[in-house]
Amino acid sequence: MTRSEQGRHRESHDPHWIEWLTGLVSALLIAGMLGWIGWEAFTREATPPDLSIVVLATEKTGAGYRVTFDIANSATTTAAAVTVLGRLTEGEKIVEENHVIFDYVAAESKSTGALLFANDPAGRRVEIRAAGYTDP
Amino acid sequence: MTRAEGDKDEFNRFVTGLGRGVAGALFLALPMLMTMEMWYLGFYMARERLFLLLLLNIPLLILLAHRIGFEKTFSWREATRDAAIAYGIGILTSLVVLTALGLLRGGMPASELVGKVALQSVPASIGAMLGRSQLGHSEDDADTRETSYPGELLLMAAGALFLSLNIAPTDEMMVLAYKMTIWHALVVSLLSIALMHGFVYAVSFIGGHELSPQTPWWHAFVRFTLPGYVVALAISVLALWIFERLDDSSPVEIMLSVIVLGFPAALGAAAARLIL
Numbered sequence: 223m224t225r226s227e228q229g230r231h232r233e234s235h236d237p238h239w240i241e242w243l244t245g246l247v248s249a250l251l252i253a254g255m256l257g258w259i260g261w262e263a264f265t266r267e268a269t270p271p272d273l274s275i276v277v278l279a280t281e282k283t284g285a286g287y288r289v290t291f292d293i294a295n296s297a298t299t300t301a302a303a304v305t306v307l308g309r310l311t312e313g314e315k316i317v318e319e320n321h322v323i324f325d326y327v328a329a330e331s332k333s334t335g336a337l338l339f340a341n342d343p344a345g346r347r348v349e350i351r352a353a354g355y356t357d358p
Numbered sequence: 359m360t361r362a363e364g365d366k367d368e369f370n371r372f373v374t375g376l377g378r379g380v381a382g383a384l385f386l387a388l389p390m391l392m393t394m395e396m397w398y399l400g401f402y403m404a405r406e407r408l409f410l411l412l413l414l415n416i417p418l419l420i421l422l423a424h425r426i427g428f429e430k431t432f433s434w435r436e437a438t439r440d441a442a443i444a445y446g447i448g449i450l451t452s453l454v455v456l457t458a459l460g461l462l463r464g465g466m467p468a469s470e471l472v473g474k475v476a477l478q479s480v481p482a483s484i485g486a487m488l489g490r491s492q493l494g495h496s497e498d499d500a501d502t503r504e505t506s507y508p509g510e511l512l513l514m515a516a517g518a519l520f521l522s523l524n525i526a527p528t529d530e531m532m533v534l535a536y537k538m539t540i541w542h543a544l545v546v547s548l549l550s551i552a553l554m555h556g557f558v559y560a561v562s563f564i565g566g567h568e569l570s571p572q573t574p575w576w577h578a579f580v581r582f583t584l585p586g587y588v589v590a591l592a593i594s595v596l597a598l599w600i601f602e603r604l605d606d607s608s609p610v611e612i613m614l615s616v617i618v619l620g621f622p623a624a625l626g627a628a629a630a631r632l633i634l
Contacts, residue, residue: 325529333606358536
């Protein structure tokens with residue numbers, strides 16, 4: 223309990239036990255968090271972004287086709303301005319080429335996005351790959 | 359004084375309170391009203407999360423009203439009335455300012471218009487509520503009042519939420535978390551705790567807290583500062599989740615962004631203990 227008088231507040235000297243319990247639980251939580259982070263700080267090595275892409279689905283939209291995909295970054299640093307190239311090929315011939323830019327793909331995280339094609343990807347080869355990134 | 363004069367006086371005081379509310383809403387919510395990410399969130403954020411935020415704002419405003427209010431409130435019924443007025447002022451102020459800035463236009467779908475105003479109404483209503491305590495001269499400062507322990511923690515949560523709302527939607531928040539190493543996060547975390555304790559106890563602000571001479575310093579540290587920091591971190595998690603900043607991130611990345619946002623949230627929590 224806190225007593226406020228003339229704008230000053232004074233903490234009571236004989237608090238209820240619940241205040242100590244809350245304080246103790248909080249101290250444990252904070253110690254746990256700092257401990258975990260400290261452990262990560264010592265054990266985790268900084269590796270440059272490592273991007274991989276998994277195509278999820280191909281759907282027909284009103285004006286063409288949509289290929290949705292997951293982009294995962296398995297490394298411990300974040301990649302910014304990640305450019306993803308999508309290419310539709312038939313034999314040696316490139317039918318269509320598109321790209322999309324992700325603002326960020328966070329470390330050890332994934333993002334989802336989609337490429338839109340005018341031509342039907344069915345029966346053709348869809349190649350989606352990350353083409354580059356910047357350090358944030 | 360006749361009864362009619364008394365009513366007129368009461369009416370004038372009420373209108374002054376409304377004016378201060380609008381001023382508070384403008385002062386404290388203008389940074390958010392002029393933040394690009396907040397406009398975008400208005401139309402793309404998940405509606406159930408926006409709904410949750412709008413609902414959470416109601417008990418928060420009632421609590422603040424009970425504590426400060428437009429009028430000196432005695433009962434929870436009056437506090438509820440004041441909270442409704444503050445929410446109303448928040449919605450109207452957001453509507454007027456967003457329209458004046460050309461962010462609301464006729465051709466936009468209703469969900470976008472409502473979403474933008476609803477999101478901004480949360481900080482604006484808190485601003486409206488604080489308007490009185492910040493801008494008005496309080497005549498009743500000299501009285502003695504007691505804040506229960508949960509009440510003290512809730513006040514800290516209110517302060518933390520207000521500052522989190524300012525910062526959580528911005529992209530800078532995420533960029534910071536991406537640029538920082540874990541060592542930086544450790545330092546920020548310890549700094550937050552130290553500043554939180556220092557602001558409330560060591561630096562002698564008006565409204566600062568003091569301990570009885572026979573109480574050792576770590577009593578308050580364990581009973582108030584550490585729980586306060588946990589409250590600030592919890593509010594950071596909530597704010598990041600509401601603004602969809604946590605999806606698909608790894609635990610370490612989440613922890614980093616929570617600690618980054620926990621810094622302003624902890625200062626907000628400390629400020630709430632000083633001001634309210």
